[in-house]
Amino acid sequence: MQGGNTLEQLPTGKDADRAALGRAREVLGSIILGKDKQIGLALSCLLARGHLLIEDLPGLGKTMLAQALARVLGLSFRRIQFTSDLLPADIVGVSVFRQNKGEFEFQPGPIFTQLILADEVNRATPKAQSALLEAMEEYQVTVDGNTRQLPRPFFVVATQNPADQIGTFPLPESQLDRFLMRLELGYPNEENERMLLTGGDRRSMLNEIDAVCTPAQLQKLQEIASGVHMSSPLVDYIQALVRQTRESPEIDIGLSPRGAIALVAAAKAHAYVEHHSGVYPDDIQAVFAAVAGHRLQPAGNTSYRSSAELCQHVLDTVAIP
Amino acid sequence: MAKPRGTDGSLLASLPWTLAALAFALAPHVQFLPFWITGAFFVCASWRYTIERRRRALPSTWIRAILAMLCFLGVLVTYSSISGVGPGSALLAIMAALKLLETRRRRDQFVLLFISVFLVMSSLLREQYLWSLPYLLLAVLLTMTAWLRMSAAESETMRQNFRTSTRLVLYAVPLALAMWIFFPRLASPFWAVPIDTGTASSGISDTMSPGDISSLSLSSAVAFRVNFDNTIPAPRDQYWRGLVLQHFNGRTWTGDELTIASQPEDQIVFGGAPVAYMVTLEPTRQQWVFALDMPYAWSLARTNIGPQQQLWRMQPIDQRVAYDVISYTEYQVDLEMSRSIRDRYLAIPARSNPRTVRLAQQMRAVAGSNADFVEAVLMKFHEEEYFYTLRPPPLGSNSVDRFLFDTKRGFCEHYASAFAVMMRAAGIPSRIVLGYQGGEMNPMGDYLIVRQADAHAWTEIWLEGVGWTRVDPTAAVAPERIDAGISGAMLDGTAAAWGLLPPSALLHRLSLTWDAMNAKWNDWVLGYGPENQDKFMQWLGMDDPDWRKMMLTLVSLVVALVAVISLLLFLRNRPPPRDRAAVLYQRFIHKTGVTISIGETPAAYATRVRSRFSADSIDTITSAYLDARYGPVDPAALQRLKIAVSALSHPHQQ
Known part of the structure; x- marks a missing residue:
């Protein structure tokens, strides 16, 4: 795949x-x-x-x-x-x-x-x-x-x-x-x-x-x-990810609503590029670091060295519905 | 013996909640329990908490055994029994305290919370007040919350736990209601619990000395409540007859032994319009049954009318009773009286109250007839410097003399006593009636509240050709006491002169509302006994209800309710159709035996488990799942997923 x-x-x-x-x-x-x-x-x-x-x-x-x-x-x-x-x-x-x-x-x-x-x-x-x-x-x-x-x-x-x-x-x-x-x-x-x-x-x-x-x-x-289909569990998933970036102690400034909208658009395009029948969780995860990485402000005391690691940490803490 | 190990602090998070639930459940018992038991509970609770906090060891088996023995002996000594509500709840409280000292694991905490529920239940054996209902519900809620807290994931907030326990309690409400309505009430319950009746009686006593009633007047406790069917008699006719006293020893009036009148029909001639009403009498632990002067018929079982027209029941009134009565306010009693009986109603101890006797004889000589004499005495009370007060000065022996000539300040009993003595001295048979006069209409519930403050004493004199006639000398001194009643007089401020302070209007209104709610609670909840249940069952259409039919109804109703609640819960938690894909996928994960980690996508999971199974089937399942769950609605994908998941065989069989 x-x-x-x-x-x-x-x-x-x-x-x-x-x-x-x-x-x-x-x-x-x-x-x-x-x-x-x-x-x-x-x-x-x-x-x-x-x-x-x-x-x-x-x-x-x-x-x-x-x-x-x-x-x-x-x-x-x-x-x-x-x-x-x-x-x-x-x-x-x-x-x-x-x-x-x-x-x-x-x-x-x-x-x-x-x-x-x-x-x-x-x-x-x-x-x-x-x-x-x-x-x-x-x-x-x-x-x-x-x-x-x-x-x-x-x-x-x-x-x-x-x-x-x-x-x-x-x-x-x-x-x-x-x-x-x-x-x-x-x-x-x-x-x-x-x-x-x-x-x-x-x-x-x-x-x-x-x-x-x-x-x-x-x-x-x-x-x-x-116009790629996005199922409601995955809208939940995106909301959960966004919430996690806002609530995580590792992150000072989380994703803005514009960031969340960007995540949806990017995931849809990725699903299209990958020939998926709709947006899959993989699409969201694939674009997440690229879309969110430069929008997050890591906390001063974070142990994650790069934004990619930080994004992976967020992905690893949010369950996929 | 192995060195006892310290606790691991694992209960630290949930223990405070358990302790709080226990304390909450114990609180209603505290006023009845000996002080040392409450003390023991709090000592054990704080001891146990310190142990958990500091990771110390629990006390050894020996210490616990000795403590248990000591406490058991303590209960035995305090109550000299271990059965009954008192010793039973004392033992429960002890059990909670001591169980704390051996609480190591969750299992022990469960036991503690069971005890908490038992404590809640047993407090209902003592008191069933309206206010205790919300409190006990809260205690149950707290116990349930502590229960959830014990097994809660750390991420769950207190609020979520509380919401869950509230929901659980709400689910239980219909079941509890069904049980309450249909559980057969038997006239003599086989589960009867010996309830401590105690010895203290409230309300009026069966003798009267100066000062007995005025002490009652300060009590706003409810004596009884009255619902009139149609007509409400005027306040000056609201004399609630209790007991009759005719022996006077110079200071104290006493009554006869209780007997049953031989021919009650012959004694009384009734006239005027009947008054029908229902009395709900609070427990007095005495035998007197109060009714409006003069009772004609009553519904209370084993209740008789005595020779002095007083109603009394064979056994004391230990529980609240409700009874219907029909009274006539116009009547004639004992038109004929034998010489010997008349002498009894004229007896005054020799050499007691000489001044009163002399005065009465002088006044009788001046007056032309008995009726004129009565009028003259009442006029004397009315016109001379006599005052009505709830705080009369103390009287010594020859109390009537002291009152009539020196202090001139008194309450109804002083006037009644003085009047009766003067009548006897002048040769008119007289006796004292104790009961209540007046009462307050509660506009919230349209019923009459008669309080202990309404207790009253008045006089009856026997006149030739008229029979016993009620004369209330208090009416001559303080007519407003009779017309407005104690509560009315208190409200408009006249009672201030008698030593009573008027309550604030708002508080009074609130107390009336509260009383109306309590009356409803008594009628509808506590009063739901065998008779009311029978009536209700017949109203429901169950002819000839007996306990078998009720049990059958109860069991089927409970089964039906449990089914309905389960169905509701099931529907509530059932995944929407789309999520059937998720359910199938969970089954697939279960089959592979490899857990999926948080944030792991189905594709990533597939690569992880591909080596263990045939890669084809894994890929089929994964793509079908992704299509079915995340793609546009596609029943075919769901079907593919279903087939592929059920076709997936266990790795060992491959």
């Missing part, structure tokens, strides 16, 4: 949209080796109309994953390298005075795209970071008093180095909350690392990727994913 078997289980020809999703997963898996779980989560995140934060040390394939996602889903792609001197205008664009026309003309910034990679988002100043905010929440930007709609679908995939590195501006909680999921890629295992070293150049492979679906198809998939 795990990701590896997904292709064989596909109902061939019966559900073309769904089949596209399986192909996307296969292609991504061939580029980012051994990270099937993260790929499934990333796809779920996009299907749930959520923005994605990938957090890890440099060189672990964060950018690669974002680019691959854009290509395989047929989305227009732009990349902004966040630096400490990045200005908001560098993200959203500026109005330039055209002498020949005698008027201002808006030069759209890189944000006017379907999938934007905000690379090393925590290197920019809070001011630049907040320019991204409006776009993520409202799907529009305002320049010189004019509000401009962003293309749809619109995704932000941000990457960041862990906050304890030098010269970073950690994202505030309010901004972290806008990301549906936060993923950590982690080191590849021995076998996969060997394939990386001996295999072809990943970057050229990236260029050879064909899109498996159109943006319109993707929006249709999002629609279907949000």
